[in-house]
Amino acid sequence: MALSPLTAVSPVDGRYHHVTHELSAFFSEYALIKYRVFVEVEYFISLCGFGIPQLQHFDGTLNDKLRDIYRHFSLENAQWIKDKEKETNHDVKAVEYFLKDQFETLGLVDSLEFIHFGLTSQDINNTAIPYSWKEALTNVYIPQLNTLISTLQQLATEWAAIPMLARTHGQPASPTRLGKEIHVFVERLSNQLQLLESIPYAAKFGGATGNFNAHKVAYPQMDWVAFGNRFVNETLGLHRSQTTTQIEHYDQFAAQCDALKRINNILIDLCRDVWTYISMDYFKQKITKGQIGSSAMPHKVNPIDFENAEGNLGIANALFEHLAAKLPISRLQRDLTDSTVLRNIGMPLAHTLIAAKSTLKGLNKLILNEAALKADLEQNWAVVAEAIQTILRREGYPKPYEALKELTRTNEAITQATIAAFVDTLNVSATVKAELKAITPWNYTGV
DSSP: OOOSTTTOSSTTTTTTHHHHGGGHHHHSHHHHHHHHHHHHHHHHHHHHTTTOGGGTTOOSTTHHHHHHHHHTOOHHHHHHHHHHHHHHSOHHHHHHHHHHHHHHHTTOGGGGGGTTTTOOHHHHHHHHHHHHHHHHIIIIIHHHHHHHHHHHHHHHHHTTTOEEEEEETTEEEEEEEHHHHHHHHHHHHHHHHHHHHTSOOEEOOSSTTSSOHHHHHHOTTSOHHHHHHIIIIIISOSEEOSSOSSSOOOHHHHHHHHHHHHHHHHHHHHHHHHHHHHHTTSEEEOOOTTOOSOSSOTTOOOOHHHHHHHHHHHHHHHHHHHHHHHTTOOSTTOOSHHHHHHTTTHHHHHHHHHHHHHHHHHHTTEEEOHHHHHHHHHTOGGGGHHHHHHHHHHTTOSSHHHHHHHHHSSSSOOOHHHHHHHHHTSOSOHHHHHHHHTOOTTTOOOO
16 A cells, blocks of 8 residues: 555554654654755855865865755755665665765766765764754754743733642642743743753764764874864864764663653643643533534543543654663663664654644643632632631630631531631630631632
C-alpha cells in the first residue's frame, strides 16, 4: 500500500498527521539529510575563511550559490542521496558525494576533497541533529507551550475571584479560589520552561575520536580547537562539547529530555485535575453540533481532549525516559546504538505536541458552572472550623482545636445554623462572636 495517513503504522504520521505535520521539517528522513547538507556546506565555507592555503582563492563570492544548495534542497535531491546510499551503504558518505556533484556543477572541481575534510560522520550527525532539535523546540514546541501557558493565565485571571472548595486527600478542605488553582500550573510550567531554555544545545565536532587528529596532521600549525568552537558556537549557534569521544556524550540532551518530561508530568497533573472538575460538574463543555460522546448514551459529552492528552503525554515520557537513560551510555569511543535511537527523537516531541494541542482544545471548551461550586461550598460549612479555632487561639481561648473537632468530626451535617449556634455558646466577646459569624465558605479563601 502507498504510504498515507490511512496506511501509516504510527498515529503520529497517520491519525494525528494534521497535528504533527509541522515536525516533518525537522525530524523526517528528508529533514535529516537536509540538515547534514547544511552543516557540510557551512563547514566548507568556514574552512575557506580559516587560512588554508589551498582555499585562499575563495573570496566569498560563491557563498550564496553554495548556500543555495541547502536553501533550495528538494525531495529530488534527498532521493538522489538515498539512491547513492544504496551503493555506499553509508548515509553521510552519500551526502558527501551529492555535494561533490553539486560543486562540480559550480565549477569547483579543485576543491572537492575539502568537502567533509578531516571529519567523521558523527561530526555531521552530532551537529545536524542538535541543530534540527533546537529549530523544532524554538519554532514549534516552545511557542505551543507558551500559548498553553497564556491560555491558563487568561483563565486564572478570569476566575481569580471564584471561591471553590479545596480537597486535600480528596476530602473537603479550606476553600481556595479557582483562578489561584489554575495559576499554580502557570507558575509550574513557566519555571520548568525557563529551566529547559537554560540547557545548552550541545554538539560534538572534533574528528574521528574527538581529537582533530586528521586536521592536526594536515595543518599542524592551525588552532583547530578554536576553529571548531567558532564553527559550532557562532556559525551553527550550538554549544561545542570540548572533550568527547567519536560522539557527543548527550548529557545536555538527556537533561533536555528530563526537562521536557517534567513539563509533561505537570500537564498530566493539569489534565487529571480538570478531568476531575468536569466529573464534579464544576465545568460544562461546549457542545459541537453533530458530535457524539457515546455510541450508546446520547447525553454524554466526554472530556476526551484531556484523556487524549494524558495518554500521549505518557507515551512521550516513556520515550524521553529511554532517550535520557540510553544516549549518554556508549561502549568505549563509540557504538551504533545512538544512531538508531537518535532517529526517533521526533517521536516523543510529536506525542507531546499532540497532547499540548489537545489540552489547549479542552481548555477552550470549558464552561464554568459556578452554581456547582457554590453548592459544594454550601454543603461543607465544616471547612470554616479552621478559621474559627485560629481566631480562638488568638483570643487565648482554652483548647479551641478540640472544641471545633468535637463539633465537626461527626457524620451529622454541619450548616450555617450549626456554626452560628456553636459560636453563641463560646465565652468570648460579642465583637469576636460577630467576627466568627461573618466567616463563610465563600469568603474564607486566603490571600
